[in-house]
Amino acid sequence: MSLKVCIAGATGWAGSELTRGIAAAEDLVLVAAVARKHAGQKLGEVLGEPRLAAPIFASAAEALAQPCDVFVEYTKPDNAKANILAALEHGVHVVVGTSGLTDEDYAQIDALARERQRGVLACGNFALTAVLLIKFAEMAAKLIPQWEIIDYASAGKPDAPSGTVRELAGRLGKVRQPTLEVPLEQTIGMRETRGGTLAGSQVHALRLPGFVIGVETIFGMPDQTLSLRHNAGSSAKPYVGGALLAIRKVSGLIGLHRGLDAVLDI
Numbered sequence: 712m713s714l715k716v717c718i719a720g721a722t723g724w725a726g727s728e729l730t731r732g733i734a735a736a737e738d739l740v741l742v743a744a745v746a747r748k749h750a751g752q753k754l755g756e757v758l759g760e761p762r763l764a765a766p767i768f769a770s771a772a773e774a775l776a777q778p779c780d781v782f783v784e785y786t787k788p789d790n791a792k793a794n795i796l797a798a799l800e801h802g803v804h805v806v807v808g809t810s811g812l813t814d815e816d817y818a819q820i821d822a823l824a825r826e827r828q829r830g831v832l833a834c835g836n837f838a839l840t841a842v843l844l845i846k847f848a849e850m851a852a853k854l855i856p857q858w859e860i861i862d863y864a865s866a867g868k869p870d871a872p873s874g875t876v877r878e879l880a881g882r883l884g885k886v887r888q889p890t891l892e893v894p895l896e897q898t899i900g901m902r903e904t905r906g907g908t909l910a911g912s913q914v915h916a917l918r919l920p921g922f923v924i925g926v927e928t929i930f931g932m933p934d935q936t937l938s939l940r941h942n943a944g945s946s947a948k949p950y951v952g953g954a955l956l957a958i959r960k961v962s963g964l965i966g967l968h969r970g971l972d973a974v975l976d977i
């Protein structure tokens with residue numbers, strides 16, 4: 712039997728690529744979509760994909776009137792939490808791709824998910840190489856006490872650091888706090904050039920033409936370094952496979968889980 716999916720943000724850059732992935736999957740069926748500008752139309756008409764007959768609704772509340780098993784949140788941070796809570800109230804499992812929710816938001820989401828015995832899988836970056844970078848960096852941090860992070864993005868990206876870097880730094884901070892031989896306040900010259908501190912890690916954000924999105928963690932030990940780097944190009948294709956896996960696996964979870972590795976056998 713096919714899993715019924717509703718996607719909020721189905722006409723967006725990330726959401727539209729995911730809907731094409733769902734259209735090609737035999738075990739998934741898209742039953743409803745959420746987006747304001749094209750509300751009232753069929754998703755297939757908007758995306759030029761005849762296999763997508765799902766109607767588009769202006770709000771998650773309207774879309775959730777169509778019975779579904781999994782709700783995917785891929786809109787914007789300002790209404791993501793309300794959409795996720797509405798889906799849980801309807802007894803639907805949730806996959807979250809939207810970045811920018813706070814730890815407080817997630818605590819509230821976790822409480823409702825546990826109360827309703829439903830799963831929420833939130834992943835700031837569904838690209839397999841980014842997921843692996845975070846996992847490998849956690850392994851390295853157990854053995855190597857010093858590292859710094861570089862956050863690469865296009866010149867026009869207004870926010871810094873990226874959602875991926877936030878997730879990476881948060882996960883590394885739970886392994887241990889990296890050591891600094893020269894405390895930041897003892898920097899001779901410009902303290903700002905040592906970057907910003909996020910969950911204990913020093914983060915250096917580059918915003919330049921020529922980059923799309925990337926992250927690098929550099930670990931250092933005497934006479935040796937280890938660089939772990941993920942780069943993504945300009946299409947949203949890298950995020951489809953991981954999001955499809957999350958959709959297929961989320962019903963096996965209860966409560967909030969962060970990071971795709973919660974459902975990967977690694």
Ligand SMILES: NC(=O)c1ccc[n+]([C@@H]2O[C@H](COP(=O)([O-])OP(=O)(O)OC[C@H]3O[C@@H](n4cnc5c(N)ncnc54)[C@H](OP(=O)(O)O)[C@@H]3O)[C@@H](O)[C@H]2O)c1
Nearest residue numbers: 720722723724725746747748786808809810834835836837
């Ligand atoms: N986890 C990952 O791997 C991953 C990958 C890529 C992006 N992201 C994140 O996913 C989110 C979406 O990114 P994007 O680049 O796809 O954005 P986008 O191209 O601007 O698309 C946003 C989508 O959400 C809809 N939308 C926005 N506000 C809405 C509202 N209030 N009510 C209903 N629908 C609304 C938009 O349609 P209307 O404007 O017509 O309403 C559109 O369909 C961002 O937070 C981004 O950082 C995550």
